[in-house]
Amino acid sequence: MIFKLAFKNILGYGWRSLINVFIIALVLIGLIWMEGMWFSWLNLAKTQSTQWEFGGGLLRVKSYDPYDVFALEHSHAPIPAQAGNLVASGEIVPVLFSPAVIYPGGRMQNAVVKGIPSQQSLLRFPSQALMPTEANPYPAIVGKTMAKSAQLQEGDAFTIRVKDSSGAFNAVDLQISQIMDCPVPSLDQGTVWMDLQALQDLKQLPGMATTLALRDQSLASVASPEFKLIPPNEFFADLNQMVKTKASGQASLFVMMIFLAMLAIFDTQALAIFKRRREIGMLSALGMTKARIILLFTTEGALYMLGATVLTAVMGFPLFWYFARIGFSLPKGYDSFGVAGFNEALKFVYPLPLILFTLMLMFLLTVFVSWLPARKIARLMPTEALRGK
Amino acid sequence: MNKQIVQIKAMSKAFPTGEGEFLALKDINLSFESGEFSGIVGPSGSGKTTLLNIIGSLDVQSGGEVCVLGHQVKELSARESAALRSQKIGFIFQTYNLLPVYTVFENVEFPLLLLKMTKAEREQAVLKALDWLGLSDKQKSRPAQLSGGQCQRVAIARAMVKNPALVLADEPTANLDTENSLHILDSMQKLNRELGTTFIFSTHDQKVINYLRRVIRLVDGRVESDDLQAGV
Numbered sequence: 001m002i003f004k005l006a007f008k009n010i011l012g013y014g015w016r017s018l019i020n021v022f023i024i025a026l027v028l029i030g031l032i033w034m035e036g037m038w039f040s041w042l043n044l045a046k047t048q049s050t051q052w053e054f055g056g057g058l059l060r061v062k063s064y065d066p067y068d069v070f071a072l073e074h075s076h077a078p079i080p081a082q083a084g085n086l087v088a089s090g091e092i093v094p095v096l097f098s099p100a101v102i103y104p105g106g107r108m109q110n111a112v113v114k115g116i117p118s119q120q121s122l123l124r125f126p127s128q129a130l131m132p133t134e135a136n137p138y139p140a141i142v143g144k145t146m147a148k149s150a151q152l153q154e155g156d157a158f159t160i161r162v163k164d165s166s167g168a169f170n171a172v173d174l175q176i177s178q179i180m181d182c183p184v185p186s187l188d189q190g191t192v193w194m195d196l197q198a199l200q201d202l203k204q205l206p207g208m209a210t211t212l213a214l215r216d217q218s219l220a221s222v223a224s225p226e227f228k229l230i231p232p233n234e235f236f237a238d239l240n241q242m243v244k245t246k247a248s249g250q251a252s253l254f255v256m257m258i259f260l261a262m263l264a265i266f267d268t269q270a271l272a273i274f275k276r277r278r279e280i281g282m283l284s285a286l287g288m289t290k291a292r293i294i295l296l297f298t299t300e301g302a303l304y305m306l307g308a309t310v311l312t313a314v315m316g317f318p319l320f321w322y323f324a325r326i327g328f329s330l331p332k333g334y335d336s337f338g339v340a341g342f343n344e345a346l347k348f349v350y351p352l353p354l355i356l357f358t359l360m361l362m363f364l365l366t367v368f369v370s371w372l373p374a375r376k377i378a379r380l381m382p383t384e385a386l387r388g389k
Numbered sequence: 390m391n392k393q394i395v396q397i398k399a400m401s402k403a404f405p406t407g408e409g410e411f412l413a414l415k416d417i418n419l420s421f422e423s424g425e426f427s428g429i430v431g432p433s434g435s436g437k438t439t440l441l442n443i444i445g446s447l448d449v450q451s452g453g454e455v456c457v458l459g460h461q462v463k464e465l466s467a468r469e470s471a472a473l474r475s476q477k478i479g480f481i482f483q484t485y486n487l488l489p490v491y492t493v494f495e496n497v498e499f500p501l502l503l504l505k506m507t508k509a510e511r512e513q514a515v516l517k518a519l520d521w522l523g524l525s526d527k528q529k530s531r532p533a534q535l536s537g538g539q540c541q542r543v544a545i546a547r548a549m550v551k552n553p554a555l556v557l558a559d560e561p562t563a564n565l566d567t568e569n570s571l572h573i574l575d576s577m578q579k580l581n582r583e584l585g586t587t588f589i590f591s592t593h594d595q596k597v598i599n600y601l602r603r604v605i606r607l608v609d610g611r612v613e614s615d616d617l618q619a620g621v
Contacts, residue, residue: 001502008491008495009490011490012489012490012491013490278484278486279486279488279489281486282488284447284471285445285447285474285480285486286474286480286499286500286503286547287471287472287473287474287475287476287500287503288471288503290467290471381447382447382448383447383448386447386482386486
């Protein structure tokens with residue numbers, strides 16, 4: 001009976017109910033869209049980091065500390081002998097890191113130089129451009145951000161200087177063979193890429209590497225004591241942290257949107273309930289118990305949410321579908337705001353648990369803002385409610 | 390002799406005010422028998438509505454005893470007084486208090502929903518009540534589409550549909566013109582005569598007073614007179 005009465009009331013209040021349902025639906029669409037974007041962004045960033053750097057697993061020398069530039073000079077170890085065949089077959093990709101000074105256009109700039117085998121195909125990195133040619137015996141790749149900061153263009157040559165294993169400084173002229181559009185900032189910013197063999201020669205570190213990217217984690221058994229396996233959660237710790245930081249901003253927006261929705265429901269529900277005091281008094285006079293009166297108004301709130309969920313599905317479907325299929329591209333230069341960027345359209349994924357959580361949260365809040373004023377008015381003596389005071 | 394359905398003994402009602410309390414009803418001693426067509430009359434502020442509310446268990450007295458249909462009003466819990474109102478008492482208010490989003494049929498049907506009657510039983514009772522009040526052609530209308538007189542007739546149908554033992558009518562003609570008032574009063578008198586329903590009015594409208602068989606005058610919260618009207 002209560003459900004039927006509440007449904008009848010909602011239909012009876014026509015436009016007011018529709019506006020209420022519409023506002024809740026808009027907020028739901030906004031919240032689901034936002035959650036889809038953040039979830040997909042994190043997913044894409046992880047996928048791209050995996051494809052460009054992590055592979056199926058990553059071994060890293062124990063002495064490497066990404067936050068200590070001075071440790072970088074010594075962060076290398078011999079590629080394990082048992083990995084030799086796997087390196088040759090491309091199952092394992094060794095990468096050597098070294099601090100360097102570059103001289104683009106006669107200017108001096110600190111950088112990190114990384115050597116990667118030019119024949120590798122395990123990582124998505126465009127290493128084929130590092131294949132030496134007659135015209136360009138020392139090719140180099142930089143990312144767009146690095147190219148911009150060092151004012152380098154394709155074909156530009158610059159000197160690079162590194163310290164070799166004996167402590168002497170060696171230098172060579174590199175020529176930019178490709179400026180890559182790299183979605184992983186750590187592979188772009190302040191980094192120059194060259195062929196592994198060429199860097200090992202320059203550093204006089206034959207057979208040395210800083211990291212070993214594996215096709216799959218089972219290959220980690222080849223690791224020598226100098227290398228340790230980096231678990232995905234450690235590798236993605238920075239990314240997760242960054243997302244967490246950004247998420248706090250998102251949370252404020254989330255709360256603000258929910259607050260606006262609640263304000264809308266409060267306006268139509270709570271104020272309407274106060275306006276309907278006389279009606280509540282009459283229901284009481286007709287013999288409706290307080291509990292039933294509260295239940296009636298709370299059910300109305302729940303029905304608003306139910307209507308909003310249906311409307312969200314109807315109104316939101318084209319939008320959700322568009323962003324899932326066509327995707328969303330960030331404007332150029334978005335990376336410069338310090339966000340891990342992506343160079344392809346972000347196709348949204350809408351995780352079911354998050355959507356269910358949002359719906360449940362909105363449902364509980366809607367029911368709460370309906371229950372609260374109804375409870376207050378139902379506590380009045382029927383005579384007071386009938387007077388509308 | 391008819392059965393006594395309301396007994397009031399040494400009843401008083403006080404309302405708290407900023408400085409202390411205001412005694413709205415003082416030492417009320419009354420009883421009503423079933424089938425009465427009575428009215429509590431008096432000027433505004435004399436305590437008519439307060440007395441009616443207490444009889445209807447919408448409010449409780451501060452002192453004395455009020456027994457309605459065998460129940461001590463003060464001893465009833467909120468749930469019990471709701472059950473008493475739902476099953477045995479009908480209310481008619483000056484401002485009709487119809488539920489605006491419901492049709493005439495649904496408004497009249499509402500008290501029966503609380504009594505958990507079947508759909509067929511409800512439909513039969515509602516149509517009968519609407520027929521009694523001459524509203525059969527208005528059952529699909531909403532209150533906003535009706536005149537004041539029609540709204541009040543819907544309110545009477547709603548009060549009568551469950552065949553209550555007692556109907557309490559608080560200034561039922563206050564918002565109506567003479568013609569509608571007389572029509573309403575005729576309807577209620579007919580219901581009283583043919584169904585034996587007890588009516589207690591609160592009014593200061595002479596038109597209503599002319600219809601009453603018993604007139605109880607309240608002045609400043611006290612019963613000044615309690616007379617049977619000859620020839621009514």
